[in-house]
Amino acid sequence: MHKYLILSFLLIFVFACSDSKQTIIDIPITSDVEDLIEHSKEFDQQVLTFDTPGGKVHFAIGFGIANSIMVEGDEGNIIIDTSDSVFEAEKIYTLFRKKNSNPIKAIIYTHNHGDHTFGASYYVNLQNEKPQIIAHEDTDYYVQRIMGILNPIITSRSTKMFGTALPEKDLINVGIGPSLSVSKSPTGYIKPNLTFKDNLNLNIAGIEIELFHAPGETNDQIFVWLPEHKSLMPGDNIYKTFPNLYTIRGTTHRDVKGWIDSIDHMKSFSPSFLFPSHTKPIIGVDKIQSALNTYRDAIQFIHDQTIRLMNQGLYPDEIVEMISLPKHIADSPYLYEFYGTVRWSVKSIFNGYLGWFSGNPSELDPLSRKEKAIRISRLAGGNDKLLDQLKVAVENNDMQWALELSDHLIALDYFIDEVKDLRIDALIYEGSRSSNPNKRNYFLSSALELNGSILDTPLTDRTSEELLQNISIDTLFDVLSSRYNPINHTDDNFKVCFNFSSSKSKSITLRNQVAVVSDDIVQNCNIKILTEELEFKKILVGISNPVSLIASGSMGVDGSTTEFLQFLAKFR
Ligand SMILES: [Zn+2]
Incomplete structure (x- = not known):
């Protein structure tokens, strides 16, 4: 992949198994x-x-x-x-x-x-x-x-x-x-x-x-x-x-x-x-x-009871502990928690109606993750004491608590090998004991990622020319604006205009640290680009190199080529 690859965003699998040096983690069947x-x-x-x-x-x-x-x-x-x-x-x-x-x-x-x-x-x-x-x-x-x-x-x-x-x-x-x-x-x-x-x-x-x-x-x-x-x-x-x-x-x-x-x-x-x-x-x-009856009744039960308890002013974490399926249907094979769960559903319903704020004033502007960790560590008597507690938690198979303790140590930048290994132990323990595959897979993958057996590197780019034909240019310009890194912001009101041979036009104006995308008829452009939609899509996903497209004449640049390449780099 070349250095102009700015938006490798389309359907790339981010994890690959590594066959190198890492200790193999044995995942028990429980x-x-x-x-x-x-x-x-x-x-x-x-x-x-x-x-x-x-x-x-x-x-x-x-x-x-x-x-x-x-x-x-x-x-x-x-x-x-x-x-x-x-x-x-x-x-x-x-x-x-x-x-x-x-x-x-x-x-x-x-x-x-x-x-x-x-x-x-x-x-x-x-x-x-x-x-x-x-x-x-x-x-x-x-x-x-x-x-x-x-x-x-x-x-x-x-x-x-x-x-x-x-x-x-x-x-x-x-x-x-x-x-x-x-x-x-x-x-x-x-x-x-x-x-x-x-x-x-x-x-x-x-x-x-x-x-x-x-x-x-x-x-x-x-x-x-x-x-x-x-x-x-x-x-x-x-x-x-x-x-x-x-x-x-x-x-x-x-x-x-x-x-x-x-x-x-x-x-x-x-x-x-x-x-x-x-x-x-x-x-x-x-x-x-x-x-169908069992299914719709279960959904209605979770929905209605969440709303009922929500209206009493209870917080989502409290409601989660209060709701379980009615006995009569709980054993239905259509309701085994092999995919969704009651607990996650309750939180989602709360959030769907009221948004993220629980209603508890202390949760409106809580301490930052790091600040909270500093206070917890102080309470415990220092980071080493916190680590001791983490060890005790893992020894006692008190794994959710172990994960939360390791969160604090990570926030304190105290992520030494021992903390990492204990966190991996907790993830494997919980993951291998969950009969919900979503949770199991998420925990086990997270453990392997920490251990380094899963690498955070691109494996397969599944973008084809045919797929690009089915992805609209508007989608790609939306992606561009959300990839704009304001740290790279320099000139206000710098505008690049695109005239596609499909007769569609687009412009991007950099101002106030945002990239404003517009369909307006293009004027006051610092740079004008003339090309095919597909060619530009290929650049955006890294299949094509803009330098060679400009050199071959497939992409016309009216303005400074260097400035255009610098502009593209701001979205990397
Ligand atoms: Zn499906």
Whole structure:
């Protein structure tokens, strides 16, 4: 990668396993994870075929994270969700095609997440007649946001949560699938070309299709109802684990109330077949109604009780200790905490309605992490005493307390090897005893990262030219403004204008330590750039070098080339 790589932000996996010198950490298999190991059977890799009243439905499970579904029509089939990668899509379609090789007429995304959309380009490039790509009207917005401004942090946290960098033997499963395969091939997202707001009725290859907006796990979630097949595809609004009302990789508030309404909407069709995008199908009206009831009641219980206690003035950490699922449904296999948890959900619901401030005045402007650590250390009698307490905590397997004590020592810059080793012990102990794979993978990955067995270096850049075509130039300019480092700010009102051959114009003005992006007709420009959108996208993601593009004439610079390169460097 060359030195002009300024925004290596697109879908780069940030962790790689190192085969060098680090001590190998042995992660024990504890009795606490027996259920989780058993849960892996849910994801035995296979294609299941169902004869519904409307025709055959093929269901691929155990490939990457999300399922992929093929519905047979007359001389054409449709695909619902494309799996998490081109790599898995190819494996799936090789099996689907053996069942029925008619062309794919349409792809339906149930929502924006990569495990449902990143396999699409495989189908699009497979045949001459391009399939329609159908989704909710907001799906592309959310994809662009995840691939754009939020990419570095979401990628880093997802890598830990899904245990992508863990040794294979230590990854049991990820709760809703065996493992994430996104890093195995270039990202195959293709922008939808048919979208809708509330609902849409279609007939494709003779298949009657009704699509409904169904906010829940994501705001752009939809469900698919095939009336002739008596089949419903709920996307991620139900799977066989407690719902992810909050995801620890990071998300804005999920519409919990909308989720309940969406499940009620699904129930109203009385489907005979339910084909979720994670975990196995549910067959039979009664079983489906019962699962949907349990799921929506659990969500409503957590929602309503959080609100009730919140209105009494209780703080989120207090509410967390007071809420557990009603006995009657707590043992339902649809509510095992193999993905979401009640505790994280409560905090997320509180935060969704009231924001981050608990209401406790002492938490409005608390001491900084470092200041607090200094006071705690003073109380304990110094850093060495704090370290003694950390050792005692680890000896007693009081590991959450050990983690908190090590937080203080780290804030005090007292991160000596002994502290690091004790923190690793605590992470491994807690991680290996959690039957929630998100927590397990996050803790174990964090331990390996501390130990140096996981390196914080780029491994795979999955950006392809095809992907860049599907990422809008607006997304990339948004990323530019959020990558601007004000330390490098020098000239106020320095303006660079871009005229793309698509006839689109953009400008960036540096002022008051922000990079202001505008679509305005460009004037008063210090530098004018004339190029193709794709060429500029390639520079931004580091595929192309601006110096060679300028030298070859693919990029015209009206102004000082040196100044332009210095300008780009401010976004590094
Ligand atoms: Zn999913």
